[in-house]
Amino acid sequence: MTDHKITIAIDGFSSTGKSTVAKQIAKELGYVYVDSGAMYRAITLYALRNSLITETSFDKESLIEKLSEIKLKFKFDENLGFAAIYLNDENVEDEIRQMKVSNFVSQVAAVPEVRVKLVQQQQLLGKEKAVVMDGRDIGTVVFPDAELKLFMTATAEERAKRRFKEMEEKGDKVKYDEVLKNVTERDHLDTTREDSPLIKADDAIEIDNSSLTLEEQFHTLLNLANEVIAKQK
Numbered sequence: 001m002t003d004h005k006i007t008i009a010i011d012g013f014s015s016t017g018k019s020t021v022a023k024q025i026a027k028e029l030g031y032v033y034v035d036s037g038a039m040y041r042a043i044t045l046y047a048l049r050n051s052l053i054t055e056t057s058f059d060k061e062s063l064i065e066k067l068s069e070i071k072l073k074f075k076f077d078e079n080l081g082f083a084a085i086y087l088n089d090e091n092v093e094d095e096i097r098q099m100k101v102s103n104f105v106s107q108v109a110a111v112p113e114v115r116v117k118l119v120q121q122q123q124l125l126g127k128e129k130a131v132v133m134d135g136r137d138i139g140t141v142v143f144p145d146a147e148l149k150l151f152m153t154a155t156a157e158e159r160a161k162r163r164f165k166e167m168e169e170k171g172d173k174v175k176y177d178e179v180l181k182n183v184t185e186r187d188h189l190d191t192t193r194e195d196s197p198l199i200k201a202d203d204a205i206e207i208d209n210s211s212l213t214l215e216e217q218f219h220t221l222l223n224l225a226n227e228v229i230a231k232q233k
Contacts, residue, residue, distance in 0.1 A: 004232035005031075005130035008225060009139035011198065012152030014102075014186045015159035017209060017217065018134035021152075023082050024218045025225060026132040034125050036135030036142070037105075038085040039072055039118050041096035044108040046070055046087060053104050064113045072121065099167070099174055102182055106189035109136070115195055136190055139201040148228045149204035150221060156183050158210045 008025065010018050019035050026033035043063075047053040052063045074083035077093070084093035095101070108114060115137075122142045126133060133142065139149035160180035167174050190198040200206060205224060209217050 004229050005128075006147035006225070006229055006232060007126055007129050007143050007145075008132040008148045008150070009143045009146040009201075009204075010132065010134040010150045010152060010221075011136055011139050011201070011204065012134075012150075012207075013154070013159065013183075013190070013198070015163040015183055016152035016154050017162070017214070018152050020214065021217050021221055022132045022134040025221055027081075028222060029132075029225065029229075030130070032125070032131045033082055034074070034122065034131060034133040035083075035085070036118065036122055036133055036138060038074075038093070038096060039121070040109045040114070041101050041105050042072055042085050042087040042092055043067075043070060043114055043118075044101050044105045045092055045096050047108055048100065048104065053107065058107060060111055063108070063111065067113060067117055072118075097170075099172065099178070099182065102186070106186045106193075110189065110193040110195065112195040115141075119196075136198045137196040139204050140199060141196045144201070147232070148225055149201050150224070151200040151204040151206045153206060153208050154210040156180065156187065159183050 008031070010022050012018050019037065023033050025031070044053070047063050050066070052059045071088050073086050075086055076082070077084040080093065084091050085096065086092065119142050122133060125131065126143060135142070139146055157180065160176065160183045163183065164174065164176045164179045167179070207217070207220065212220070
């Protein structure tokens, strides 16, 4: 691994494969990978378990009051090949990926107090550089000085197909229309929230991966990272 370490911030819409390629890049470079979305999903799971958010209500004030009780950490999982997220010492990596969490995560992520708590944690995780972090506001809020910023996008239909296939393979019983609806609703919530909306940083490189294979995407991003690292010498 090179001595010239950088911070790589990957932002973009849901189901664009940010986490997949971020893990690949981190592994190839020997960097730390941080899934910021998992942190928001874990808090959403906590809210669901404690009936703080439902189809008809969202008790934001109670969630804010409970934030000090929510402890999040990442621990490397040999079976997964990456760090799984723990909510109050419980591995919730699988549960946070379920549709019930996906349906509410954008609402929870829009709460300013939640974002403040998690941005502080994310900045601590990346203070030594040599980190790849993906999310919605990594290049704009968490690491505005990141040496490499990427913005991932793809059509809503393509993203819904990928998400649907992924969930089917896990055995989740969902309908494509339900997944597409979730994708488009999250797009709207993520891009219109008042606090840290999903936007492309001015100096981010946009990658539309609608027609890219996973291998093509990986090599495209790896080449960009290596170019930036080389310039640090």
